Amino acid sequence: MSLQADDRGVSEVLGFVIVFGLVIASVGSVYAFGVGELRDVRDYERVNNAERAFEVFADNVADVSRRGAPSRGTELKLADSTLGYGEATVNVTVDTTPGTPGDVNNSTGDISLSPVVMTLQDAGEVRYASGAVLRTDGGGPPRMVHEPDFVFAKDGVVVQLVRSVPRGTTRVGGERIARIRTVDAGRSPLLTRSETNATLRIDVNSSYAPAWGDYLTSEGFACEPYTDASTSVSCDLEDVSRVTVVRVTLRTTFE
Numbered sequence: 001m002s003l004q005a006d007d008r009g010v011s012e013v014l015g016f017v018i019v020f021g022l023v024i025a026s027v028g029s030v031y032a033f034g035v036g037e038l039r040d041v042r043d044y045e046r047v048n049n050a051e052r053a054f055e056v057f058a059d060n061v062a063d064v065s066r067r068g069a070p071s072r073g074t075e076l077k078l079a080d081s082t083l084g085y086g087e088a089t090v091n092v093t094v095d096t097t098p099g100t101p102g103d104v105n106n107s108t109g110d111i112s113l114s115p116v117v118m119t120l121q122d123a124g125e126v127r128y129a130s131g132a133v134l135r136t137d138g139g140g141p142p143r144m145v146h147e148p149d150f151v152f153a154k155d156g157v158v159v160q161l162v163r164s165v166p167r168g169t170t171r172v173g174g175e176r177i178a179r180i181r182t183v184d185a186g187r188s189p190l191l192t193r194s195e196t197n198a199t200l201r202i203d204v205n206s207s208y209a210p211a212w213g214d215y216l217t218s219e220g221f222a223c224e225p226y227t228d229a230s231t232s233v234s235c236d237l238e239d240v241s242r243v244t245v246v247r248v249t250l251r252t253t254f255e
Contacts, residue, residue, distance in 0.1 A: 047137040050081070050118050050126040054133045055146050057116070057180060062131065064184050065162050065248045066149060071183040073255075076118065082173035083180075083254060085166055086117040088129050088206035092159055092191060092245045095199045108190040108245055110205070114164040116180065116252060127208070130162040132215070134208045141228035144211040152219045156242040157200060161190070164252045172254045179255040184248075191245035200237040209233040 053076050060072035076083065093107040115129035124137030131148030151158040165185060172178050202221070204212040213223045213233035221235035 046120050047124040051135055051145055054126050054128050058128055058133050058146055061182055064182050074180045076178050078176050078178050080121040082119045083178050084117055084171040086115040086127055088113045088115050091203040093201040094193045094243050096195045106191050111161050134211050142208040142211040144215050157240055159245045162248045164250055167251045167253045169254055181253040181255055183251045185251045187248045190247050193243045196241050198240045200240045203234045205232045
């Protein structure tokens with residue numbers, strides 16, 4: 001009986017090596033490129049969830065600051081994030097006769113807002129400041145995702161500045177459910193003018209100043225040049241007939 005060469009075993013081994021190599025290459029590609037993409041998607045969703053929670057918080061604060069509720073509580077889920085306070089000031093000025101001798105200027109001075117801030121580890125930040133919800137994520141510029149309850153109309157302007165006053169601990173974090181208790185601590189008029197053809201100026205000093213500049217520009221203000229890295233912005237609105245600026249003080253407690 002004659003023996004003939006048989007290459008079936010060699011073919012099976014070669015096929016196994018090729019398939020195994022493809023599997024290893026695929027796993028390596030997914031690890032090199034896909035894991036980073038998945039991490040970015042996860043972090044983006046974390047900031048989205050925080051944004052939605054802060055929109056609820058903003059609505060609860062509006063119950064206290066505008067609708068007369070004595071207090072409200074808002075629960076926030078902390079997952080590798082920290083809840084604390086940031087810095088931001090707003091100055092509102094009314095110039096009745098700009099550019100002429102004897103100008104009559106009224107200004108609120110710098111009003112500290114003490115924004116409530118959630119910092120998400122390696123993902124971004126969401127904050128509440130005077131009715132507005134703002135965020136940063138993925139190294140992009142700051143954005144305003146929920147506008148404040150300001151009124152800019154031809155027959156009058158109403159600016160309600162909500163100032164948070166921390167009570168008790170000013171920073172909480174970890175894997176837990178945190179609760180923000182908001183209590184009405186009073187309100188006071190800061191500025192009331194009824195002249196016609198006045199110019200309203202709003203100056204904001206904050207790391208989120210560009211987002212405030214974008215918002216005020218959308219409301220018809222003319223802003224001095226600013227960039228995504230600006231920490232201050234100044235914007236003017238002309239031909240204002242009546243201006244009312246009120247400061248609402250809220251005590252906020254982290255529980």
